[in-house]
Amino acid sequence: MHPETLAVHAGQKSDPVTGAIAAPIYLSTTFERSADGTFPSGYEYSRDDNPNRRNLETCLAALEGGAEAITFASGMAAITAVIESLPDDLPKRLVLPDDIYFGVRSLLNETDVGRRFEWEVVDMTDLQAVRAACAKPTGLVWIETPSNPLVKIVDIAAIAQLAREGGAVSAVDNTWATPLLTRPFEFGADLVVHSLTKYIGGHSDVMIGAVVSRESGPQNLALRAIQKHKGSVPSPLDCWLALRGIQSLAPRMQVHCGNAMEVARFLSQHPAVSVVHYPGLPTHPGFAVASKQMKSFGGMLSFEVAGARKEAMAVAGALRLIARATSLGGTHSLIEHRASVEGPQTKAPEGLLRMSIGLENALDLISDLDQALGQISNRR
Numbered sequence: 037m038h039p040e041t042l043a044v045h046a047g048q049k050s051d052p053v054t055g056a057i058a059a060p061i062y063l064s065t066t067f068e069r070s071a072d073g074t075f076p077s078g079y080e081y082s083r084d085d086n087p088n089r090r091n092l093e094t095c096l097a098a099l100e101g102g103a104e105a106i107t108f109a110s111g112m113a114a115i116t117a118v119i120e121s122l123p124d125d126l127p128k129r130l131v132l133p134d135d136i137y138f139g140v141r142s143l144l145n146e147t148d149v150g151r152r153f154e155w156e157v158v159d160m161t162d163l164q165a166v167r168a169a170c171a172k173p174t175g176l177v178w179i180e181t182p183s184n185p186l187v188k189i190v191d192i193a194a195i196a197q198l199a200r201e202g203g204a205v206s207a208v209d210n211t212w213a214t215p216l217l218t219r220p221f222e223f224g225a226d227l228v229v230h231s232l233t234k235y236i237g238g239h240s241d242v243m244i245g246a247v248v249s250r251e252s253g254p255q256n257l258a259l260r261a262i263q264k265h266k267g268s269v270p271s272p273l274d275c276w277l278a279l280r281g282i283q284s285l286a287p288r289m290q291v292h293c294g295n296a297m298e299v300a301r302f303l304s305q306h307p308a309v310s311v312v313h314y315p316g317l318p319t320h321p322g323f324a325v326a327s328k329q330m331k332s333f334g335g336m337l338s339f340e341v342a343g344a345r346k347e348a349m350a351v352a353g354a355l356r357l358i359a360r361a362t363s364l365g366g367t368h369s370l371i372e373h374r375a376s377v378e379g380p381q382t383k384a385p386e387g388l389l390r391m392s393i394g395l396e397n398a399l400d401l402i403s404d405l406d407q408a409l410g411q412i413s414n415r416r
């Protein structure tokens with residue numbers, strides 16, 4: 037079946053007891069044994085498994101085309117589980133993209149996870165640099181495309197191949213693309229990670245994450261053990277909300293992508309904007325790779341305001357419709373000055389504003405940006 041159909045049907049049969057089309061939310065933490073001590077329903081205790089979580093995991097595995105999906109309490113919990121589940125016989129060394137989501141850098145710099153692993157950061161748009169990094173003993177190669185916040189595009193097939201040649205696991209953070217735009221297993225990746233908090237939840241009202249694996253194997257068992265015993269699990273309501281979000285993911289992504297393209301075109305012609313980072317613009321360095329591995333170019337873009345921090349902050353401050361808030365992938369368009377959010381270690385240019393383009397009419401977004409950028413131009 038096509039992804040649009042799987043999004044509505046996989047893991048979403050009508051309720052066997054009542055016939056309800058929208059699944060009930062099973063809040064029960066515990067499930068009854070039969071007289072012989074077995075669990076006829078297949079459920080025992082909600083941290084181990086529950087119906088809403090199983091439905092969501094079934095749907096995610098089908099959408100990514102993987103063997104198994106394992107959900108966690110947030111995208112960061114899923115990322116942590118991937119690093120911690122690396123098989124013992126692999127080197128404790130990670131190869132990471134230079135524009136990796138800054139939460140992963142904080143995980144490594146500020147928690148015990150970083151004390152257990154070494155890591156090397158490379159510009160993954162430079163395949164020679166990736167090749168050199170993978171030539172050293174490596175356990176995990178992390179891929180993020182499009183990246184956060186510079187919207188860099190990297191070649192999943194080429195990097196997964198380099199990881200494989202070096203005996204490393206390759207994992208793709210597919211949060212920004214979603215399985216509706218990019219299916220990393222088709223390009224040879226071993227694992228796919230999601231912050232479902234973003235496009236998949238889709239309404240800025242649920243915090244949840246997932247790891248999907250291409251094949252069943254020892255790392256899946258390790259991931260399940262982390263889920264169950266470390267206990268960083270999503271609630272039944274979280275799972276229900278994420279699965280409800282998935283049902284409308286396909287048409288939402290079409291609108292996000294269409295709006296983002298229109299906004300990117302507008303910004304790229306505005307005199308107060310020096311650069312637009314959007315892979316759907318033929319001038320973007322990742323346009324060719326994005327055209328090959330993405331169905332459409334996504335709903336995220338960044339742009340740099342001519343001048344720097346003061347001017348960028350002034351533009352964000354002058355917006356009336358587009359909200360100044362972190363996160364992405366929801367119905368509302370959001371804007372954020374990433375350098376302020378990420379602090380002194382940021383790689384984001386001081387003039388850069390990141391936007392999550394929502395589901396509003398693109399003309400209203402353009403008109404809001406136009407009046408805000410106009411205020412800066414008039415002050416010059």
Ligand SMILES: Cc1ncc(COP(=O)(O)O)c(C=O)c1O
Nearest residue numbers: 110111112137184211231233244
């Ligand atoms: C690409 C990417 N991966 C992972 C995360 C972390 O997800 P969560 O906030 O659900 O822990 C984020 C959050 O912004 C993200 O943008």
